[in-house]
Amino acid sequence: MAHYWQEISALTMRWVRRLSREKFSMLFTLVQPMLFWLIFFGNLFQRAADTQVMQAPNYISFLAAGVVVMTVLNNGLAGGVDLLFDKENGFLERLMSTPIHRTSVILSRFIFVMAITSMQVLVILGVSYLFGVHPATGILGVATILLIGMMFGIGLTAISMAMAFSVKSHGDFFSVLGFLSLPMIFLSSALVPLSAMPGWMSFLAQFNPMTWAIDAVRPLILSGWTEALPHVGMVVLVMLVFDALCLYGGAKAFRRAMG
């Protein structure tokens, strides 16, 4: 157990070091493009969006939950990229030829991605606060939002890693990534509530785990515990199933790639 911890902390430190070496990428990791969605999109649609439909005091407070979950989505789907490069340049082989527990590398990646995602979510919530979006459920609600984010993020990161281990080249990886992320966003309740969507879109959006995550985060920000709790309970169940499926697929891909 001590060995396991030694491996995981050393490997996690490596991800942290890599990020800290790239000053630009560190800056852009914190001041992420997702903030633009919140600031520009949120303010841009302030008057175009109908608050009756949104069931929110203004569009930016409606959008906050969507941007939080979009952050989780982007980080999760990109979570396997570094492993992909490790695989391609042989660094992964070097790591796997050492007597480490087979799961250490992957676990270190989960820890790192979850930590970065949580920090970014806090930045999003912080900026939202400046625009007058005060989470109705307080600190405990923010903690719950982080928990939901992590549950969703684990499954997404697992998908991303599974892809990293399966694809032939990183070109493939990024095409699939680019192909997946936009429909995931538009076919969810991130930008518009399901009730305001065309029928076929809202139908598809129901099967998007992202919708469930947003529908739980949104009342935590806008309404309060009574409204939010049933959604939170539901999203925990959905995410348990989602994570189980993703981890199963990820483990299979990993085993195939590692012989």
Add this chain to the structure above:
Amino acid sequence: MDRTIAIDVSRLCKTYDSHKAVDDLSFQVYAGEIFGLLGPNGAGKSTTLRTLITLLHPTSGTATVMGYDTVREADKVRTVIGYVPQERAIDRFLTGREHLQLLGALYHLSKEEATKRIGELLKLVELEAYADRPAKTYSGGMKRKLDIACGLLPDPKILFLDEPTLGLDVQSRLRIWEYVRMLKARGMTVVMTTNYLDEADQLCDRLAIIDGGKIKTLGAPVELKIALGGDIVSLTLKEIDRIHSLESELIGRPAIKAVRATAKGLDIRVESPEKALPTILESANRLGCGIEFIQYNRPRLDDVFIAHTGRAITESIPESETA
């Protein structure tokens, strides 16, 4: 030399879909030797190496490293080996020292032990001055040295080198060869893949020539060359019209095994140059053939390779044989 068996490969096969990357391979590596897997790209040498370092599971057959099975006792194998992958397996953002520290933790060394070994290794590979710079600032040779330091960090019984000098300049190459010889002198067993014939010739105690997933021949470079038959004396004659009379004169003489006419002279395969040269010179003199140039060659490993695979190592493999 110590004849303890360090690695025992028995009837190893690795199949991808319908392509046999490794086809019924059996060989042994003795403790303390430098063993080479020589072959063109796609021959199956990397697949063999990656099976030995537990990263691939054989389709059939077995391999043991220091007595441990590479599948069932992979964890044990991993504690006794060091691995030096091909050049790019470096994290550009980490410094040399950080690479070694990371591996130190993965081999479960204590901080003190790791610090001590890292200091020694950095000195050994002459990277002390650059240890705290990110690896992206390193030259190809320096990256290779760092690679080797990483492979040596666990103080392995067996070191695996995958194409150790691929793409390096001559000086770095010679330096790497020096390290490998030094490690052998310290009693380490070294297994390396290469597609450089001179490297295999200079460095390896024994080598297996692999092509199409099979071992074509195996032995010490000297033995392999001797097995081909004698050394070659090449003559360039001043009087080209007398090539054939000299040829018939030499055929069948003692110490001369074969004579072949070339464009400007003769290639004469001889048993030993001491016995054959006087005969050759005397015959040439008698026939009035002036000799413009005389060259004496031992068979090179290239010749061994061509004799066993039917092509030069630089020629590419026919499409149908690659994956």
